[in-house]
Amino acid sequence: MKKLARDPVLLLCIALVTIFLVLFVVYPMLQILKASFLNREAQFSIEAYIRILSGQQLFTPLKNSLLLAFIVSSLSTVIAYVFAYTFAYVNVPLKKLFNSIAILPIISPPFVIALSAILLFGKQGFVSKHLLGMTNANIYGLNGLVLVQTLTFFPIAFLVLAGLLRSISPALEEASLNMGAGKLKTFLNVTLPLTVPGIANAFLLVFVQSLADFGNPMTIGGNYTTVAREVYMQAVGSYDMQAGSALAMLLLSITFIVYALQKFWVGKKSYVTVTGKPVNGRRMIDSGWFKYATFAVCFILSIVVIAFYILVPIGSFIKLWGINNSFTLDHYIYVFSLGQKPLKDTTELALIATPLAGLLGMIIAFLIVRKQFFGKKALEAISMISIAIPGTVLGIAYVLSFNTAPLALTGTAIIILAAFIIRAIPVGIRSGIASLQQIDPSIEEAATNLGASQTKTFFSVVLPLIKPAFFSGLVYSFVKSMTAMSAVIFLISAKHNLLTASILAQVEIGKIGAASAYCTILIVIMSVALLLLNFLVKIFGGSKEYTSLS
Incomplete structure (x- = not known):
């Protein structure tokens, strides 16, 4: 002092x-x-907490949010791992494009992918109506949210995993290969265990983002209510501030628990592979079916993301999408x-x-x-x-x-x-x-x-x-x-x-x-x-x- x-x-x-x-x-x-x-x-x-935890109407958004977050986190982490592994281990063309595509959703407005999903798969959607001839297509609800949130949040998991995979010392993997283990066995016994903290970290971060997401459920959620959306509906729609506050506190408690797990459980585990000793550079995968398979997955996903982003500017010049497609x-x-x-x-x-x-x-x-x-x-x-x-x-x-x-x-x-x-x-x-x-x-x-x-x-x-x-x-x-x-x-x-x-x-x-x-x-x-x-x-x-x- x-x-x-x-x-x-x-x-x-x-x-x-x-x-x-x-x-x-x-x-x-x-x-x-x-x-x-x-x-x-x-x-x-404590009526609001009783209504939430007793399985009544307010319990449904909590259950829906947890289910949605689990599905989205799992899919996002798997997709991000494929992207990150390809970026760090496989010699494929268009790497810079894949990297740019992976980070694009992070800097975009929160509705772009949801709007594109409506334009593609809604009742007047380009794919659902004009390509598949579906008259009662319904993109609203759980399926639409899973698609939109996965495309929106997998870049978060990618940024976590890409840095981790690039930082793994090649010496351990080379030692495994030199001792007779095949590439698959080396991946399962060496590379994958070393990336466990990154996988857990990525999963938990996406889990929190999905729980806290408001824009996508409001845009494309339909009748599938989530906690973040219900907080708004209770506070603004019904003006039940106690119910809205109780749901908000429950959501806050879940996110704090998840962040605590991410920080103290995953963060304290040691998976040190960079020791300061000189090592050769990683030998990239240059040929074989695996190279072409990973390239195909990344390329297709990149095309999908690009299509979602291109459609919004296109839709802004269409008179009435799916009904009157004249320029305006x-x-x-x-x-x-x-x-x-x-x-x-x-x-x-x-x-x-x-x-x-x-x-x-x-x-x-x-x-x-x-x-x-x-x-x-x-x-x-x-x-x-x-x-x-x-x-x-x-x-x-x-x-x-x-x-x-x-x-x-x-x-x-x-x-x-x-x-x-x-x-x-x-x-x-x-x-x-x-x-x-x-x-x-x-x-x-x-x-x-x-x-x-x-x-x-x-x-x-x-x-x-x-x-x-x-x-x-x-x-x-x-x-x-x-x-x-x-x-x-x-x-x-x-x-x-x-x-x-x-x-x-x-x-x-x-x-x-x-x-x-x-x-x-x-x-x-x-x-x-x-x-x-x-x-x-x-x-x-x-x-x-x-x-x-x-």
Whole structure:
């Protein structure tokens, strides 16, 4: 405390970060917990939990969500493993294309694949009606959700598994082959066991994403209710805040348990294969049926993903899909005449939230890695906890917390910005921590010894050294803000509307063409912004001197 007292700027920084996290993370979670035990007369009651756990109507969304998450996680992990193994072990053409296709769903709006599924397999779908001649095709429900969520979330599993498979030392596999084991036996006894933590990690991450998904169940779920969707329906549709809060708390509990398993169970297992000893490069699979089989699987899946993404821009120029397929610009005229406000609001709020989230993430990372103060562990835990909070839970918590004086922020831009920032900072914090741990503290000590204050040291020495992590945090923050849906659906108002909410509204009233136009515009905005951010990263974030210092 004496050290902090000597540096009032650092003390003020810690105080402001703590207040922000308590106000926008801790307080809302306590409010939603409190609301789950209060009935309409504001009396203590556990009726909502009884209705959920006793197998009544509210139990169905929980059962449906768990079943859907299990199926999607299993399929996504298998597909991602094939993709990742091909990328790391098989010498096939178009690897860069496969890698780009695998990460494409991560940076896309949450409805693109669901909209494409309707255009392909709906009642007027190109495949269902025009190719197969089906008149009663039904893409809505469990089957449609499994298809859409698998294509949406398998890239998350791929990113986890690809890095793990590439990092496995070839020496162990070569030793197995040299001792007479065949390639299949080597894979089953050496490679596969070494990737167990990655498989479990990928499965659990997709499981949480599927549980927390809101946009796809709202778009294509039909009568198949899920917890995230039911939270919204109970809170907004029936205005039963106790039932909505109880479901939200149950969803939050499940996601916390899964993240705990992922962090403490999988994370603590040791599967070290990189020992520092020099080894030869991996011998890639260059021929044989296995090469062609894996290439065929990756190629077909890539074509499917490309088809899903191409259909949305095409659908935005069709008068009435499946009925009147003539070319039209009516949907864009409608969007730019009546729907300019969501475009303007989304872009402005995302541009404001992006630098704030990026800078806040780096400041918190700096405090965690470089400073010692009372409550540091608590600050780290609170700042990272939002990664496990589903968007619908955060949204309903903000409504409960900021709907009355003195914190009446509902309907303002501040509450939407807070939701954007809270959802985005965990990734920035983790990348900032990883970068700071690679930098020798003596560099900062030298600046301090030369008379620089903590603030000057941070902005003149630390931040330039961690620019790559800072810019990656900016990219992630912008992507999350532009495509945010589940949290902000509770927070939008006539004064501040967002693109994702407008897309959902168009889907709900059956205007698929207008929804496709909104999605296409959002994809264009995202692509241009990401190109600009990547250009800035190359100019400011990747110079050789900073890389060598880190």
